[in-house]
Amino acid sequence: MGVKNISKLFDGSSYEHKKVVTFADLKDRKLGIDAFNQLYQFLSSIRDGTGQSLVDVSGRVTSHLIGILTRNSALLQNGVKPIYIFDGESHPLKSREKKRRADVKKTAQIAYDKAVSEGDTLTAQKFAKQLNYLTPQLLDDSKRLLTYMGIPIIDAPGEGEAQAAIMVKEGSLWATASQDYDAMLFGSTKLVRNLNITGKRTLAGGRVIDIKPELLELNVLLNGLNITHAQLIDLGILLGSDFNPDGISGIGPKTAYKLINEFKSFEEIEKNNTKVAEANIPYEEIREIFLNPDTHKAVKVDTSLTYDVEKIRSFLVDERGFSDDRYLRLIEKTGREIETLESQTSLDDWF
DNA sequence: CAGAAGTA
DNA sequence: TACTTCTGG
Numbered sequence: 253m254g255v256k257n258i259s260k261l262f263d264g265s266s267y268e269h270k271k272v273v274t275f276a277d278l279k280d281r282k283l284g285i286d287a288f289n290q291l292y293q294f295l296s297s298i299r300d301g302t303g304q305s306l307v308d309v310s311g312r313v314t315s316h317l318i319g320i321l322t323r324n325s326a327l328l329q330n331g332v333k334p335i336y337i338f339d340g341e342s343h344p345l346k347s348r349e350k351k352r353r354a355d356v357k358k359t360a361q362i363a364y365d366k367a368v369s370e371g372d373t374l375t376a377q378k379f380a381k382q383l384n385y386l387t388p389q390l391l392d393d394s395k396r397l398l399t400y401m402g403i404p405i406i407d408a409p410g411e412g413e414a415q416a417a418i419m420v421k422e423g424s425l426w427a428t429a430s431q432d433y434d435a436m437l438f439g440s441t442k443l444v445r446n447l448n449i450t451g452k453r454t455l456a457g458g459r460v461i462d463i464k465p466e467l468l469e470l471n472v473l474l475n476g477l478n479i480t481h482a483q484l485i486d487l488g489i490l491l492g493s494d495f496n497p498d499g500i501s502g503i504g505p506k507t508a509y510k511l512i513n514e515f516k517s518f519e520e521i522e523k524n525n526t527k528v529a530e531a532n533i534p535y536e537e538i539r540e541i542f543l544n545p546d547t548h549k550a551v552k553v554d555t556s557l558t559y560d561v562e563k564i565r566s567f568l569v570d571e572r573g574f575s576d577d578r579y580l581r582l583i584e585k586t587g588r589e590i591e592t593l594e595s596q597t598s599l600d601d602w603f
Numbered sequence: 604c605a606g607a608a609g610t611a
Numbered sequence: 612t613a614c615t616t617c618t619g620g
Contacts, residue, residue, distance in 0.1 A: 298604050298619085306620040314620050315604090322605055450605055573620060578606085 253349065254432030256492040260505040267476035270466040273444070275330035278465075282333040282553060283444060284406075284416030286430035288386060290336075290447075291394060293431070294319030295384035303377030308572045316390055317568065320397050325582050326449045328401070328559065329589040335404045335425060335553055337412040338391070343541055345495040345534070352497050357383060400563040402590075404554045414438045414545035424553055427467070436470055437488050437542045439481060443468045479512060485542045486518040486535070490528070495538045500531045561587045 262269040298315035299305055305313045327334050342350065364379035395405050408415035416428040417438035427442035428435035435443050446463045474481060490508040492499025503511070511528070515521045518535040522528050564583050568574040 294604070300619075301617075306618095308620055312620095318619070319604060326605085448604070452605090575619075578619070582606090 253353070253494065253497065254434045255437065255488040255494075256497075256499050257505050258433050258488060258491055261477065261487070261509060262473065265476060267472070269473055269476050270445075270468045272464045273467045274465070275326065275332055277467075278327075278444070279331040280333065281426040282335055282424070283327075283427055283429045283447070284419055284425040285334050285336050285447070286412050286416060286428065286432070286435070287336040287338045287394070287405075288412055289430045289432060290319070290323075291316050291386055291390070292384055294323075295386075296381040299377075299381065302373060303380040312393075312572070313390060314572055314574075316394055317397055317572065317574075320394060320401075321564075321568065321579065321582070323447075323449065324398075324401055324403060325586045327447075328403075328586050331593045334429075335406060336394075336398050337406045337408055337416045337419075338395075339412040340407060340409045340546075343410060343495065343546070345537065345541065349494045349497040396567060397564065399557070400560050400567060402557040402559040404557060406548075406551060406553075409548060410546035411438070413440075415547045415551075416440060418545070418547045418549065419551060419553075422550065424551065433468075434488075434494070436468070436473065437485050437493070438545055439470070439543075441470045443470075477509070482539075482543075483512050483516065485539055486521075487512050488542070489518060489533060489535050489538050490521070493538060493542075495541055496533050498531075500527055500533070502527055559587055559590050 294316045295305065295313070298319050306315045306318060308314050324334055360379045360382035364376055364383060367373075367375035367379060398405055406415060406419075411434075413428060413430055413432065413435045416425060416430070417435050417440035419425040420428055420435075420440045420442060427444045428440040429444040429447045431445055433443070444465060444467055446465045448463065448465065451462050451464050470481070474484060477484070479487070487508050489496060490500060490503055490511065491505060511521045511525060515524055518528075518533075518539075522535075561583055565576070565580060568579060568583075569576045
C-alpha cells in the first residue's frame with residue numbers, strides 16, 4: 253500500500269511537484285518498473301464483463317500477459333527502456349502489513365461469495381478485483397514473456413522499489429516507475445507514475461478521468477516541502493508505512509508535516525507529543541529499512557537482450573490461445589519499430 | 604488495460 | 612469526429 257496519504261502533502265500545494273510527461277519524453281530512458289505493483293494493477297483491471305480474470309483454455313490466468321504485452325509494446329515502440337524489478341523476501345516488519353492485506357482479501361472473498369450467491373453481479377465484480385494472487389506460475393509466465401520481449405529482469409533480494417531506487421541513485425536506471433511513493437523514501441531521485449497509454453482511468457464511483465504519465469523528482473519534492481530526505485522518511489513513518497501500517501491515530505498529513513517542521517526529527521517529536529510516544533513505533537529500525545535497504549549493489553542492466561517475434565507469438569498464440577488476428581500485428585509492428593530505432597541509434601553513434 | 608467496434 | 616461500450620483469454 254505504500255505510505256498512507258502521503259500524496260495529500262503534495263496535492264494542491266503551491267509548487268509544481270510533478271510534471272506531465274509523454275512516452276516521447278522518456279525515449280532512451282531506462283525505467284525500473286516495480287513489477288509486483290504493475291502486475292497487481294493488470295490483474296485487477298484486465299477482466300471480462302463479468303469481472304473474472306481472462307484465462308486460457310486450461311484456466312490459467314492471462315490478464316497479466318495481456319497487460320505486459322500491450323504496455324511494453326507501446327514503451328518499446330517509443331524507445332523507452334523498461335527493466336522489471338521483482339520483489340524478493342520482505343522485511344520481518346512488513347508482516348503486519350501483509351496480514352492486513354490478507355485480511356482485506358479474506359473480507360473481499362466473503363463479500364464476493366455472498367454477492368455471487370445473491371446474483372448481485374455488480375458487487376461481485378467489485379470484490380473480484382480485490383482477489384488477486386501473484387502465484388509462482390503467474391510470475392514465471394510474466395518473466396518468460398518479458399524475456400522474449402528483450403526486457404531485462406532483476407530479482408531484488410528485498411523490496412523491488414528499494415532495488416530500483418538504489419539503481420537510480422547509482423545511475424544505472426533513470427527513474428523508478430511505480431504508483432507508490434515508497435521509491436522516494438528509498439531515495440529514488442526520480443519517480444514516474446501512471447506509466448500508461450490511454451490516459452483514462454475509471455474511479456471507484458464509476459467516473460472516468462484523464463490520467464497522464466507524470467514525473468516526480470525527489471529534490472523538487474524536498475525543496476517544496478522544505479524538508480530533508482531523512483525528514484521525509486520520518487514523515488512517512490508518522491503517516492504509516494508498510495512497516496508500521498497502522499500509522500498513528502489522529503495524525504494525518506497536515507499534523508505530521510507540522511510536527512516535522514516544528515521538531516525536525518522523530519525522536520524530538522516523540523519527546524513532545526504523547527500520541528506519537530504512546531504509539532511506540534520502532535522508528536529507528538524503519539528508518540534503517542528506508543535508508544539502507546537490502547539490495548544488490550552495482551547491478552548492471554543487461555542491454556544485450558533482443559525482442560523475439562517468433563518466441564512471443566508461439567508462447568501467446570500457440571501455448572495460451574491468444575488470437576493472432578488481434579495480437580500478431582502488434583507483435584510484429586513492435587519488432588519493426590525497435591529495428592528502426594536501433595538503426596537510427598547506430599547512425600547517431602556513427603556521426 | 605488498451606484497442607476495436609458501436610453510436611450520435 | 613468524439614465519445615461510450617465492448618472484447619480479449
